[in-house]
Amino acid sequence: MTSAIILSALAMTLIVAVRYLISSGIFAALTHRRFPGRLAGQAKQVRMEIGWSLASAAIYGIPAGVVAWGWQDRGWTKIYTDASAYPWWWMPLSVLAYLLAHDTWFYWTHRLMHRPAWFRAMHAVHHASRPPTAWAAMSFHPWEAISGAIVIPLLVFLIPIHVAMLGLVLTIMTVMGVTNHMGWEMFPRGLVHGPLGNWLITASHHELHHQKYRCNYGLYFRLWDRLCGTDEGLGQFAPAKPRAARPAAGGGEPGRAEG
Numbered sequence: 001m002t003s004a005i006i007l008s009a010l011a012m013t014l015i016v017a018v019r020y021l022i023s024s025g026i027f028a029a030l031t032h033r034r035f036p037g038r039l040a041g042q043a044k045q046v047r048m049e050i051g052w053s054l055a056s057a058a059i060y061g062i063p064a065g066v067v068a069w070g071w072q073d074r075g076w077t078k079i080y081t082d083a084s085a086y087p088w089w090w091m092p093l094s095v096l097a098y099l100l101a102h103d104t105w106f107y108w109t110h111r112l113m114h115r116p117a118w119f120r121a122m123h124a125v126h127h128a129s130r131p132p133t134a135w136a137a138m139s140f141h142p143w144e145a146i147s148g149a150i151v152i153p154l155l156v157f158l159i160p161i162h163v164a165m166l167g168l169v170l171t172i173m174t175v176m177g178v179t180n181h182m183g184w185e186m187f188p189r190g191l192v193h194g195p196l197g198n199w200l201i202t203a204s205h206h207e208l209h210h211q212k213y214r215c216n217y218g219l220y221f222r223l224w225d226r227l228c229g230t231d232e233g234l235g236q237f238a239p240a241k242p243r244a245a246r247p248a249a250g251g252g253e254p255g256r257a258e259g
Contacts, residue, residue: 008069013061019174020053020138027134027178030186038183039133046135052125053138056145060138063153071156078160086160094161098169099220101159102151106219109147111230114213122147129181132210137177176220180206192234199223204234211235 028046032039039046070076080086113123125141140148152169155161161169179186185204191197192204201218209216215232218225225231 005066005069009062009065011061012064012068013058016060016064017054017057020057023174023178024053024134024137027182027186031134031182031184035184042133045129046133049129049133049135049139052140053135055142056138056140056149059142059145060149063149067153067156077156078158079156079163079166080160081163083162086162090160091162091165094159095165095168095172097159098152098155098161098166099172100223101155102169102173103218103220104224105151106148107217107224107228110217110219113144113147114217127210127213130210131183131207132181134178134182136181137174172220176201179203183207197234208232208235 028039067077071079083091110123112118119127122141122143126136126139126144129136129139138145152166152173156166180201180203182203185192185202187202192202197204199222201216201220201222205216205218205222212232215230216222216225217230222231
């Protein structure tokens, strides 16, 4: 049993790492195509982001491997493959339930990690990306990676979800994680500044978090930011001239962290 769990965890680690390299690589290539030379000026930062992200992939792979083993060999989870097991309308609703639950967990743990002591211990690694790039989506200190890695694996024991819908959740998580850190807005202005953009997070929203530190804590939705008064709206990108990188400080910027 132990060897099966280890093999499953190793397989999932490889899958998470490859998924990261492909998805971030694609969007980094888009950045290079639109703004040639930008990433070359951030080469040292990109190497740091990739290093931390691959370490995070190993951390994400462990609970994912346990879930995969528990689902296939034991039937412990609430992941199902028979589309008729639940009403058809539950499929999209389950995706929304997972995203809302994940977003809620992320918002409150993210705010906690902006308290000075927690920031220095856990979150400063992520904010060392100034400005962030497409490679920064998983650039986390191990403690922060653990806080993120457990969410979806816990939810599959609580909320029924079709395996295809779980794949959709993971795809949304990956794509939004990468595109929110690109340092420029790839989505059309009509979406970002329209009714949908009032509730969904894109790079325009999340970039302000990396600039101001004490706002825009959400992952997918602006719901909790709006409810808690931490929504600062959308940033204004100047794509041709990316925001100058601040000098990295060993302990981050605790003065900007939430007190």
